[in-house]
Amino acid sequence: MEEGTSKEPSHSCCTEDAFQWDTREDCDVRQILDRIGDKWSLLVIALLDNRCMRFTELKKTIDGISQRMLTVTLRQLERDGLVSRTVHPVVPPRVDYELTPLGVTLHATIQSLVTWTETHQAEIATARARYDTLDAS
Amino acid sequence: MEEGTSKEPSHSCCTEDAFQWDTREDCDVRQILDRIGDKWSLLVIALLDNRCMRFTELKKTIDGISQRMLTVTLRQLERDGLVSRTVHPVVPPRVDYELTPLGVTLHATIQSLVTWTETHQAEIATARARYDTLDAS
DNA sequence: CTTTCATGGTTACCTCTTGTAACTGACCCC
DNA sequence: GGGGTCAGTTACAAGAGGTAACCATGAAAG
Numbered sequence: 001m002e003e004g005t006s007k008e009p010s011h012s013c014c015t016e017d018a019f020q021w022d023t024r025e026d027c028d029v030r031q032i033l034d035r036i037g038d039k040w041s042l043l044v045i046a047l048l049d050n051r052c053m054r055f056t057e058l059k060k061t062i063d064g065i066s067q068r069m070l071t072v073t074l075r076q077l078e079r080d081g082l083v084s085r086t087v088h089p090v091v092p093p094r095v096d097y098e099l100t101p102l103g104v105t106l107h108a109t110i111q112s113l114v115t116w117t118e119t120h121q122a123e124i125a126t127a128r129a130r131y132d133t134l135d136a137s
Numbered sequence: 138m139e140e141g142t143s144k145e146p147s148h149s150c151c152t153e154d155a156f157q158w159d160t161r162e163d164c165d166v167r168q169i170l171d172r173i174g175d176k177w178s179l180l181v182i183a184l185l186d187n188r189c190m191r192f193t194e195l196k197k198t199i200d201g202i203s204q205r206m207l208t209v210t211l212r213q214l215e216r217d218g219l220v221s222r223t224v225h226p227v228v229p230p231r232v233d234y235e236l237t238p239l240g241v242t243l244h245a246t247i248q249s250l251v252t253w254t255e256t257h258q259a260e261i262a263t264a265r266a267r268y269d270t271l272d273a274s
Numbered sequence: 275c276t277t278t279c280a281t282g283g284t285t286a287c288c289t290c291t292t293g294t295a296a297c298t299g300a301c302c303c304c
Numbered sequence: 305g306g307g308g309t310c311a312g313t314t315a316c317a318a319g320a321g322g323t324a325a326c327c328a329t330g331a332a333a334g
Binding site for chain 1: 158166173198216255258265269
Binding site: 275276277278279280281282283284285286287288289290291292293294295296297298299300301302303304 | 305306307308309310311312313314315316317318319320321322323324325326327328329330331332333334
């Protein structure tokens with residue numbers, strides 16, 4: 001009944017037409033997704049919603065980020081052209097971070113992710129609770 | 138001219154009305170974003186587009202993922218109620234992974250992220266090249 | 275004049291997460 | 305009975321990230 005003896009080449013039970021994008025580690029899409037999908041970039045972009053923020057302000061706002069990782073994350077986002085970094089030659093130093101036009105286009109998508117999360121957090125909490133009780137049985 | 142002497146409480150140069158969501162490390166939204174924004178979950182969900190896939194199939198498709206991390210990622214997604222795991226009691230074992238209805242709602246958003254990445258990869262590549270040459274000067 | 279403080283970092287070190295590779299267990303085929 | 309398949313698990317190495325201390329500058333405080 002089950003054709004799982006690995007003789008059957010039809011490995012997928014539903015549609016066969018594959019994903020249309022490249023999953024190779026060295027392709028552009030993967031490299032960009034790795035950046036977006038790291039621990040902090042998403043949060044930084046989500047916070048920089050049509051306003052600029054200073055380094056310390058971001059650090060205070062993003063609970064749990066270390067100074068080093070905020071620096072690293074912002075440099076990467078700057079390198080990707082998503083965030084602009086403006087140094088004001090004053091003392092104490094003042095550096096403003098702001099989304100670039102490209103960053104703004106990404107912000108919209110990321111915001112929808114955040115919205116999804118807000119909308120479905122209760123369902124996920126329920127699923128987790130159920131999974132954990134099943135595990136304990 | 139520059140009011141950067143830290144006497145000014147108005148730390149933001151643009152709008153002051155803050156982000157509406159919680160950035161605390163222990164809040165639901167952050168925990169879910171941490172899951173979504175890890176190295177592999179995004180890719181798994183993106184690939185499970187209205188079809189089920191077997192473990193080995195996912196492993197072959199997602200270039201660079203290790204067996205261990207695929208196991209861990211799938212278990213987490215299952216715990217979150219985003220992916221369903223179906224074990225067929227055959228030999229050799231056959232396990233099908235599929236998006237749950239909740240997972241499908243997330244897939245739409247993640248797909249828009251992938252689409253954004255595809256659309257703007259050239260711009261990002263350009264930005265990176267420019268940044269790197271500036272750095273070398 | 276000396277001390278203190280603030281900002282936006284950088285550096286050394288140590289921990290925790292992830293990758294690597296070998297092993298398992300059930301059964302089929304040869 | 306030796307080798308192959310699938311879906312893992314385990315021990316260990318490598319790499320990413322966290323922690324805390326330090327730096328430069330100049331204004332303000334004493």
